[in-house]
Amino acid sequence: MTVFEASASAPVSAPEDALLALCTDLGAELPQAVRLQRLVDLLRAQFACGAVALLRLEDERLRPVAVNGLVSDALGRRFAVAQHPRLAAILARHEVTCFEHDSQLPDPYDGLLDTLIGEPLPVHDCMGVALHLEGRPWGVLTLDALVTGTFSAAARARLARSVPLVEAVIRVARLEQELRTLRMAATTPGAGLAGESGGPLARGAGEVEIVGESPALSRLLHELTVVAASELPVLLLGETGVGKELFARLLHQRSPRRTRPLVHVNCAALPESLAESELFGHVRGAFSGAVSDRPGRFEAAEGGTLFLDEVGELPLSVQAKLLRTLQNGEIQRLGADRPRSVDVRVVAATNRNLREQVASGAFRADLYHRLSVYPVPIPPLRERGNDVLLLAGRFLELNRARLGLRSLRLSPEAQAALRRYPWPGNVRELEHVISRAALKALSRGVDATAIVTLEPGLLDLEALETPRAAPRPGAAMLVQQALPATLRDAVDACQRQAVMAALAREGGNWAGAARVLEVDASNLHKLARRLGLKE
Numbered sequence: 076m077t078v079f080e081a082s083a084s085a086p087v088s089a090p091e092d093a094l095l096a097l098c099t100d101l102g103a104e105l106p107q108a109v110r111l112q113r114l115v116d117l118l119r120a121q122f123a124c125g126a127v128a129l130l131r132l133e134d135e136r137l138r139p140v141a142v143n144g145l146v147s148d149a150l151g152r153r154f155a156v157a158q159h160p161r162l163a164a165i166l167a168r169h170e171v172t173c174f175e176h177d178s179q180l181p182d183p184y185d186g187l188l189d190t191l192i193g194e195p196l197p198v199h200d201c202m203g204v205a206l207h208l209e210g211r212p213w214g215v216l217t218l219d220a221l222v223t224g225t226f227s228a229a230a231r232a233r234l235a236r237s238v239p240l241v242e243a244v245i246r247v248a249r250l251e252q253e254l255r256t257l258r259m260a261a262t263t264p265g266a267g268l269a270g271e272s273g274g275p276l277a278r279g280a281g282e283v284e285i286v287g288e289s290p291a292l293s294r295l296l297h298e299l300t301v302v303a304a305s306e307l308p309v310l311l312l313g314e315t316g317v318g319k320e321l322f323a324r325l326l327h328q329r330s331p332r333r334t335r336p337l338v339h340v341n342c343a344a345l346p347e348s349l350a351e352s353e354l355f356g357h358v359r360g361a362f363s364g365a366v367s368d369r370p371g372r373f374e375a376a377e378g379g380t381l382f383l384d385e386v387g388e389l390p391l392s393v394q395a396k397l398l399r400t401l402q403n404g405e406i407q408r409l410g411a412d413r414p415r416s417v418d419v420r421v422v423a424a425t426n427r428n429l430r431e432q433v434a435s436g437a438f439r440a441d442l443y444h445r446l447s448v449y450p451v452p453i454p455p456l457r458e459r460g461n462d463v464l465l466l467a468g469r470f471l472e473l474n475r476a477r478l479g480l481r482s483l484r485l486s487p488e489a490q491a492a493l494r495r496y497p498w499p500g501n502v503r504e505l506e507h508v509i510s511r512a513a514l515k516a517l518s519r520g521v522d523a524t525a526i527v528t529l530e531p532g533l534l535d536l537e538a539l540e541t542p543r544a545a546p547r548p549g550a551a552m553l554v555q556q557a558l559p560a561t562l563r564d565a566v567d568a569c570q571r572q573a574v575m576a577a578l579a580r581e582g583g584n585w586a587g588a589a590r591v592l593e594v595d596a597s598n599l600h601k602l603a604r605r606l607g608l609k610e
């Protein structure tokens with residue numbers, strides 16, 4: 076590859092040719108991320124500079140989609156335009172904007188250059204240009220050089236000339252992605268065009284923002300996009316703090332129901348006495364205090380999606396009613412004479428092992444089967460590789476802005492510690508670890524105008540690991556079972572457990588289980604149906 080010398084005598088056609096090749100090598104269809112990465116790699120070499128970043132404008136923030144020369148968490152950071160005057164200046168103009176080495180405007184990459192780990196940026200050159208696609212602002216391209224004078228008038232002119240080609244590469248990357256989505260829609264039954272399946276340019280307008288690019292996350296996003304287009308109920312399975320609620324929102328936003336409501340119900344927060352009326356509504360006089368008719372969450376979600384978070388906590392009495400609604404698409408307000416139809420897609424989530432709950436009698440088997448038509452496991456953070464650093468980058472930038480710091484970053488040792496830690500509390504735990512460490516750094520009297528580097532000592536991950544032994548699975552479940560709401564529920568749970576234990580002992584043979592339990596086989600079948608152990 077020709078390295079472009081930032082001088083007027085450099086061969087003018089070389090950089091343009093290489094960019095042109097990147098636009099036109101359509102024979103080798105490249106994943107978006109790869110094509111964009113090649114673009115910034117090429118530009119860094121051609122302009123012989125310290126860092127290049129391509130950032131996409133989304134909701135008044137700039138999201139890096141490809142970088143070269145910046146720390147690995149940079150891809151997870153989001154730069155609010157209002158907080159970064161250099162980026163705002165670049166975005167506001169149509170021509171190349173240059174910042175001289177003595178510019179007083181703070182640099183968004185202060186402390187983030189990978190060649191100067193944690194060091195303030197020395198006097199340096201910086202230039203950038205706004206990019207447009209189909210006449211609309213798309214984002215910015217920034218270049219930083221540690222050698223002053225690198226960005227001569229000739230280099231600026233060269234960058235200006237490269238802009239249409241850079242925009243063309245982005246357009247090609249987008250078209251390739253659209254092509255892949257169309258192909259997927261054609262080959263995967265039920266997969267519509269509700270959203271793209273991944274890639275750095277993939278986020279739809281107003282969609283929730285998912286940080287990460289690991290293969291595990293890409294697979295998950297692909298699966299969610301496919302199932303979003305269908306009407307199937309979905310069960311999101313994953314440890315605490317993995318992002319189940321976030322992915323439920325994404326699923327809704329990528330589904331044909333996205334213009335209709337998404338209603339969130341936290342089943343763990345529903346007291347049993349109120350759960351039924353909360354979900355299905357009630358009519359006036361249904362119980363003391365029911366002074367008027369009130370629709371429930373199902374009706375509020377009409378035409379849209381009902382997200383049943385922590386569904387494993389739903390009281391057994393309500394489980395039966397939920398099952399009926401899933402079976403016949405009808406709800407009956409508490410105290411009402413007749414049912415009414417509802418058109419609601421149910422997405423549920425749990426961090427419990429529902430199979431175990433079914434086996435222990437805490438969850439109805441028939442409801443489990445209805446809800447888990449399409450189970451989607453959400454990978455824990457420890458299985459998402461480098462995503463932990465990208466997510467850390469996002470939380471670092473949020474805390475930097477919140478605390479008014481010039482720059483907040485991780486030392487290489489702190490990055491390694493984050494990669495090693497098993498994250499039992501997943502993304503939420505990571506968020507708390509970074510926020511706490513940033514505050515601790517401030518309380519130790521660091522200067523807000525300096526670059527604040529978080530070291531492993533501040534993250535204090537060892538302290539978290541020891542007392543937080545893995546939670547005993549099923550502990551909460553035992554509590555729930557020990558405190559059944561009614562005598563009937565307690566008897567049902569006990570009977571379910573006995574039947575499941577006998578079945579397990581007899582290898583699933585009902586006649587054998589009936590013998591063990593010393594009951595008539597037809598009575599056992601009847602009982603099993605009532606308890607929800609059989610369809």
Ligand SMILES: Nc1ncnc2c1ncn2[C@@H]1O[C@H](COP(=O)(O)OP(=O)(O)OP(=O)(O)O)[C@@H](O)[C@H]1O
Nearest residue numbers: 285286287314315316317318319320321426502503
């Ligand atoms: N890939 C991601 N990108 C950005 N933010 C994420 C990602 N995954 C999780 N988060 C963030 O992590 C936090 C926890 O996510 P969320 O509440 O959705 O987890 P959860 O699995 O529903 O937790 P719980 O099991 O406790 O209900 C939220 O602040 C969410 O925005």
